[in-house]
Amino acid sequence: MKKAGKYFTGLILLLFLAGMSASATDEGFVYSQEGKYQGVEASRSSRRLVKMDRDAVDKDDQVHLDFSVRLAAEVYTTYGLSLRKLEPVTIYPYLEADGLNAHFDPNDNSLNFHVYPTRKGLRYTCHSLDIVTHETGHWLLHSKRPDITTSKRPQTGALNESFGDLTSIFVRACNKIASPSKDSPALCLASDIGECIRDARNTLTIGLLLREQNACEVHSLSRVFTGAMFTAFEESLNSSNVPTRTLNDFARLTWLSFTNVESDSPSLPDVAVLAINQSDLKATRGYLAKSFLQRGILFVTPTKSLACNAFSCSVCDDIIVEKETT
Ligand SMILES: [Zn+2]
Numbered sequence: 001m002k003k004a005g006k007y008f009t010g011l012i013l014l015l016f017l018a019g020m021s022a023s024a025t026d027e028g029f030v031y032s033q034e035g036k037y038q039g040v041e042a043s044r045s046s047r048r049l050v051k052m053d054r055d056a057v058d059k060d061d062q063v064h065l066d067f068s069v070r071l072a073a074e075v076y077t078t079y080g081l082s083l084r085k086l087e088p089v090t091i092y093p094y095l096e097a098d099g100l101n102a103h104f105d106p107n108d109n110s111l112n113f114h115v116y117p118t119r120k121g122l123r124y125t126c127h128s129l130d131i132v133t134h135e136t137g138h139w140l141l142h143s144k145r146p147d148i149t150t151s152k153r154p155q156t157g158a159l160n161e162s163f164g165d166l167t168s169i170f171v172r173a174c175n176k177i178a179s180p181s182k183d184s185p186a187l188c189l190a191s192d193i194g195e196c197i198r199d200a201r202n203t204l205t206i207g208l209l210l211r212e213q214n215a216c217e218v219h220s221l222s223r224v225f226t227g228a229m230f231t232a233f234e235e236s237l238n239s240s241n242v243p244t245r246t247l248n249d250f251a252r253l254t255w256l257s258f259t260n261v262e263s264d265s266p267s268l269p270d271v272a273v274l275a276i277n278q279s280d281l282k283a284t285r286g287y288l289a290k291s292f293l294q295r296g297i298l299f300v301t302p303t304k305s306l307a308c309n310a311f312s313c314s315v316c317d318d319i320i321v322e323k324e325t326t
Contacts, residue, residue, distance in 0.1 A: 069111075159268065253275050272298055276288045
């Protein structure tokens with residue numbers, strides 16, 4: 001039964017993610033065929049959200065960047081994100097820097113995408129829908145909670161990274177965009193340019209993670225929270241007769257739990273508890289609770305409520321985050 005259930009879950013998600021075929025080249029999507037991007041008319045460009053030196057940026061890249069940023073922002077607009085209140089973000093798409101990387105810089109409100117060398121020549125992280133929407137997720141969260149996105153606490157930094165990865169997943173699911181790469185798992189960040197930066201489909205627990213080197217590095221630590229959310233997402237989709245309702249519920253509970261959490265440096269358990277409480281769906285609340293318990297993020301208290309214990313509350317708290325990257 002377990003195997004059949006797992007297969008069915010994968011099938012539903014695959015159908016959900018594969019509803020729209022995306023053309024691909026070695027460097028990712030083909031952008032502006034006949035004035036369209038991903039089947040959306042180019043005239044609906046998100047130019048209002050994005051600033052860039054349009055004389056210096058390839059026209060296809062401009063369309064891709066405009067639309068990718070808009071797709072990420074639209075995931076959350078129903079749940080309290082106002083596009084009109086956002087100060088447009090500046091994009092630097094061709095930064096000559098160190099490798100497969102990108103970053104949001106809160107100091108000048110910019111998204112920065114690196115150019116990196118490969119055996120096939122130079123590659124561009126700005127060409128990845130996943131990477132652009134991940135970085136846009138940082139920008140969106142920063143617009144509401146700059147305290148979280150600039151916190152030095154590793155658990156809070158991990159939440160910021162998890163928010164970026166979840167945003168990429170929701171963009172694909174909302175728009176039924178499949179990974180164009182046959183070689184990379186669809187749930188790997190940047191699989192659309194043939195890379196796998198992080199895989200949301202993982203079975204990490206906090207205990208397992210802490211055996212790894214650099215476990216407290218924010219991107220590394222984020223995998224346990226993203227994995228917990230993604231497992232619950234898959235299980236909820238599998239149990240639902242209305243997948244779009246489940247998807248909308250997840251986008252909603254993610255936005256609300258990250259932006260409403262009280263602490264200015266929240267822990268993984270702080271947001272986990274809120275995520276469960278923000279769901280409108282009883283089944284999803286159950287899947288989230290099970291997932292956070294299995295990952296060692298939450299525990300059942302003697303009074304039968306869910307909370308962190310001394311271990312999961314303070315994971316990595318003796319370390320200070322110094323740097324923000326992809
Ligand atoms: Zn990031």
